[in-house]
Amino acid sequence: GQSLEQPSEVTAVEGAIVQINCTYQTSGFYGLSWYQQHDGGAPTFLSYNGLDGLEETGRFSSFLSRSDSYGYLLLQELQMKDSASYFCAALNRDDKIIFGKGTRLHILP
Amino acid sequence: KAGVTQTPRYLIKTRGQQVTLSCSPISGHRSVSWYQQTPGQGLQFLFEYFSETQRNKGNFPGRFSGRQFSNSRSEMNVSTLELGDSALYLCASSDPGTVRNEQFFGPGTRLTVL
Numbered sequence: 651g652q653s654l655e656q657p658s659e660v661t662a663v664e665g666a667i668v669q670i671n672c673t674y675q676t677s678g679f680y681g682l683s684w685y686q687q688h689d690g691g692a693p694t695f696l697s698y699n700g701l702d703g704l705e706e707t708g709r710f711s712s713f714l715s716r717s718d719s720y721g722y723l724l725l726q727e728l729q730m731k732d733s734a735s736y737f738c739a740a741l742n743r744d745d746k747i748i749f750g751k752g753t754r755l756h757i758l759p
Numbered sequence: 760k761a762g763v764t765q766t767p768r769y770l771i772k773t774r775g776q777q778v779t780l781s782c783s784p785i786s787g788h789r790s791v792s793w794y795q796q797t798p799g800q801g802l803q804f805l806f807e808y809f810s811e812t813q814r815n816k817g818n819f820p821g822r823f824s825g826r827q828f829s830n831s832r833s834e835m836n837v838s839t840l841e842l843g844d845s846a847l848y849l850c851a852s853s854d855p856g857t858v859r860n861e862q863f864f865g866p867g868t869r870l871t872v873l
Contacts, residue, residue: 658799681859683862685862692849692864692865692866692867693851694864695861695862695863698861700859739802739862744814745807745814745815745860746804746807747862749794749802749803749804751800751801752801752802
């Protein structure tokens with residue numbers, strides 16, 4: 651089957667760095683995306699990794715290792731507004747996207 | 760560009776009824792995907808329509824169906840509603856021609872089945 655595993659919850663302190671891991675098992679894997687969803691809001695796209703390595707977008711970075719079927723999202727200089735759920739999503743060669751169950755990020759002042 | 764719109768935003772139905780949800784994608788996007796979101800289950804893929812054809816399908820029973828019109832607008836139908844169908848239904852549009860196939864989500868339709 652196809653599945654993605656990510657922690658259900660992560661807690662971090664404002665101003666700190668947090669890493670949200672994602673392992674995947676999908677056929678025809680093509681790339682890994684990350685989405686953010688605030689309570690009551692719609693998911694919004696954060697980043698995409700089609701190749702191994704690190705992609706940086708401001709305070710957010712995402713990493714992919716195809717050999718390990720693993721990726722992570724790194725959030726730096728955490729702000730209270732970063733409190734949200736974060737989903738990893740695997741894109742396969744048929745353009746099918748499978749989402750993980752999401753990681754709830756709690757930020758403490 | 761206007762974003763993805765979904766109607767209605769809220770629905771209350773009773774078991775056994777059927778429901779139709781509507782989604783209008785971003786102008787120029789030909790792909791529309793539907794997801795069911797429930798607490799603890801994340802976003803579960805229902806199906807994807809591209810140029811009026813169902814291109815991908817998730818693992819949902821046949822009670823869940825959809826269609827896409829020539830203007831790319833899409834509808835999702837759920838027949839014989841069950842209590843477990845209570846969820847947030849999200850649609851997302853995308854341009855599959857881009858490498859990352861970024862999904863642009865609508866605000867969702869909150870369905871409550873009593």
